[in-house]
Amino acid sequence: MARRILWEASFGCLHRHCFAHVLRNPELYGNISIQKQFFREFNFSTPRFKIKIKKDRPLDGVAEKVKELHPVMVLRDLILRFPKKAIPFRIISLKRRELGLKMSDSKVEALMKRYPNAFEFFIHPDDKEQWCKLTPHLLDLVKEEKHIYAQQEPFIVEKLRKLLMLAKGHCIAMEKLLSAAKFFGFPNDFPVTVIAKYPQYFCILNRNKRHQVLKLMEWDESLAITEFEKKAKTNAKEKGLGEIETRGKPLAFKMKYSAGMQIKKKVLEKVEKWQKLPYVCPYQQVDWVDDGSVLAERKVAALLHEVLSLTIEKKILIEVIGAFREEFDLPQRVARAFNRFPGIFYISLKGNVHTVFLREAYNKRHLLEEHPLITLKWKYHKMIQDGPRLRSMGFKATNIVENVAKVPLRSLEPNELIINDDLSSDEIESADEFVFTDSEEDIQQET
Numbered sequence: 001m002a003r004r005i006l007w008e009a010s011f012g013c014l015h016r017h018c019f020a021h022v023l024r025n026p027e028l029y030g031n032i033s034i035q036k037q038f039f040r041e042f043n044f045s046t047p048r049f050k051i052k053i054k055k056d057r058p059l060d061g062v063a064e065k066v067k068e069l070h071p072v073m074v075l076r077d078l079i080l081r082f083p084k085k086a087i088p089f090r091i092i093s094l095k096r097r098e099l100g101l102k103m104s105d106s107k108v109e110a111l112m113k114r115y116p117n118a119f120e121f122f123i124h125p126d127d128k129e130q131w132c133k134l135t136p137h138l139l140d141l142v143k144e145e146k147h148i149y150a151q152q153e154p155f156i157v158e159k160l161r162k163l164l165m166l167a168k169g170h171c172i173a174m175e176k177l178l179s180a181a182k183f184f185g186f187p188n189d190f191p192v193t194v195i196a197k198y199p200q201y202f203c204i205l206n207r208n209k210r211h212q213v214l215k216l217m218e219w220d221e222s223l224a225i226t227e228f229e230k231k232a233k234t235n236a237k238e239k240g241l242g243e244i245e246t247r248g249k250p251l252a253f254k255m256k257y258s259a260g261m262q263i264k265k266k267v268l269e270k271v272e273k274w275q276k277l278p279y280v281c282p283y284q285q286v287d288w289v290d291d292g293s294v295l296a297e298r299k300v301a302a303l304l305h306e307v308l309s310l311t312i313e314k315k316i317l318i319e320v321i322g323a324f325r326e327e328f329d330l331p332q333r334v335a336r337a338f339n340r341f342p343g344i345f346y347i348s349l350k351g352n353v354h355t356v357f358l359r360e361a362y363n364k365r366h367l368l369e370e371h372p373l374i375t376l377k378w379k380y381h382k383m384i385q386d387g388p389r390l391r392s393m394g395f396k397a398t399n400i401v402e403n404v405a406k407v408p409l410r411s412l413e414p415n416e417l418i419i420n421d422d423l424s425s426d427e428i429e430s431a432d433e434f435v436f437t438d439s440e441e442d443i444q445q446e447t
Contacts, residue, residue: 053342054258058365059357062315063350069381071111072118074099077188079134080142086133088124115384141379148372149187156194159184159310161201162223164216166282166303167327174204174212176323183320185312185373224283226302227309228253251279253301255343256359271343274298282306301341303328305358308345312371314361318347318354 078095079087092112093105101108112119118138124131134142149156163177163184164170174191187193195202195214205213229246236244252275257263263271280286280295282303289295307321307328308314322334331337338345338356348355361368 052261053339053346054261056258056346056348056357059346059359059362060348060350061365062357062362063348063353063355065381066355067351069377069384071101072115072384073380074101075112076118076134076138076142079132084133085139086131088127089121089130089132092132117383117386137383141376141383144379145373145376146187148376149193152185152372153194156184156186156190157198157201158223160186160190160195160214161216161220162310163307164202164214165219165224166306167324168329170216170219171205171213172324172327174214176327177214179323180316180320183311183313183316185371224281226281226283226306228302228305229279229281246279247281247284248278250276252276253305253341253344254360257343258346261342297340300331300337301344303330304338304341305344308356308358308361312373313367314358315355318356321356 075092078092078099079085089109092108096103096105096108103111112132113121116135118135120133120135122131122133123129160177164172177186178188178191180186181188181190191204191212191214195204199217201217203215203217205215228251232246232251233244236242255271274294274297277294277298280289280299280302282299286295286299289299304321307324308316318335318338322330324330325332325334335347335354335356338347344359346357346359348357367374
C-alpha cells in the first residue's frame with residue numbers, strides 16, 4: 001500500500017511536469033497531434049528502471065594504485081617548500097593532519113622509511129634532531145617534472161581558458177582550481193608561474209584578499225568546441241564524410257559497460273532513443289533547453305564528459321568536481337548525475353574516496369592517450385617499488401640507508417595503509433534511470 005501511494009505521488013508530480021512543458025510552449029496548444037506525440041514519446045508514467053552497476057575491476061585497480069603513491073607525493077611537496085629540500089621530522093609531525101595523513105607520528109615515520117629511494121633520514125649535526133631530505137633520484141624526477149610543465153604551458157593556458165568558458169560568469173574561485181590542479185595537469189604554483197604571464201587572458205579578482213577569483217578576460221570562439229566534437233569531426237573525415245556539423249545534431253556518446261553487466265531490453269531501447277537526441281554543446285548558450293527536460297540531461301552529460309576530457313587521466317574525485325557545482329550549474333547530487341550515465345562514466349569506491357572515470361578513455365586499466373605527466377607518474381611508482389621494503393621487525397634503518405637515524409624500524413602491517421571498501425558485494429545498485437529522467441527535485445521526492 002505504501003509503495004502504491006509513493007508511486008501515485010511520483011506519477012502526479014511527473015504528470016504535472018509534462019503539462020508544465022506544454023504550458024511553456026504555446027505553439028503546442030492548438031496542435032492536438034503534436035501534444036499526443038509529445039506525451040507518447042516522453043511518457044513518464046511507466047515505472048522507473050533499476051539497474052545493477054557491476055564493479056569494474058580494471059578501473060578499480062587504477063584507483064587503488066593512487067593510494068600507495070599519494071602520501072609519498074604529499075610529503076615530497078612539503079619538503080620541496082623548504083630551500084634546502086630538508087626539514088626536521090618534527091615539522092612533518094606537526095603538519096601531518098594538515099596534509100591529510102590520518103596516522104600517528106610513528107606510522108608516518110615508518111611510511112617514509114619504507115621508501116628509502118625517496119626519503120633519506122639523518123641526524124643534523126647542529127640540533128642533533130632527526131631530519132629528512134629527498135634523495136638525488138627523487139630530485140631528478142622533480143627536475144623532469146618542471147621541464148614537462150614548461151613544455152605543457154600552452155596547453156595549461158588553453159585548459160584554464162576552457163574551464164572558465166564553461167563556468168557561469170566565466171569566473172572560478174582560485175582555491176577550487178588549486179584543489180583540482182593535479183587532475184588537470186596544472187603545477188601547484190600556476191597562479192604565479194602561469195596566470196601572471198597572460199594578463200590578456202586572465203584577471204585575478206580580490207587580489208589582496210583571501211578568497212581570490214580567476215576571471216576570463218575575453219571569449220575565444222575557436223576554443224568553444226568540446227573534445228567530443230573534435231573526435232566526431234575527425235572520425236567523419238576518416239570515413240570520407242568531410243566536414244560535419246555537430247551542434248544540434250544527434251551525436252551518440254560512446255557506451256562501455258562493466259563485464260557481466262546485464263541491462264534490460266527496455267532500458268537499452270531508451271538508451272538508443274536518448275542517443276538520437278540532439279547534442280547540446282556546453283559552450284553554447286542554451287536558454288531554449290528547459291530545466292528537467294531530456295535535452296537538459298544531454299547538456300549535463302556533455303558538460304561532465306568535457307570536464308573529464310580536460311583532465312590528464314580522464315578521471316577526477318567526485319568531491320573535487322562537486323566543489324564546482326555552482327560554477328558548472330551541476331545537479332545538487334553530483335554523484336547521482338554521473339550514475340545516470342553508467343555507460344559513459346564509472347564511479348570507483350576504492351581508497352575510501354569516489355573516483356569517476358571516463359570509460360571510453362580506457363582499455364581495461366590502460367589509458368588510450370597517455371599524458372607526459374602520467375608517464376612521469378609511473379616513474380615515481382617504479383622508483384618507490386624498486387627500493388628495498390622495510391617489512392621485518394629485526395631490521396635497523398642503518399643496515400639499509402646511510403646517515404639514517406639509529407632507531408629500529410617497526411614493520412608496517414598491510415592493513416595500516418589499505419582501507420577496505422564498505423561494499424563487499426560485486427554489484428552496486430543504482431536507483432536512477434539514467435535516461436529520460438526528470439528534475440532533481442522530483443527524484444528527491446521519489447526517494
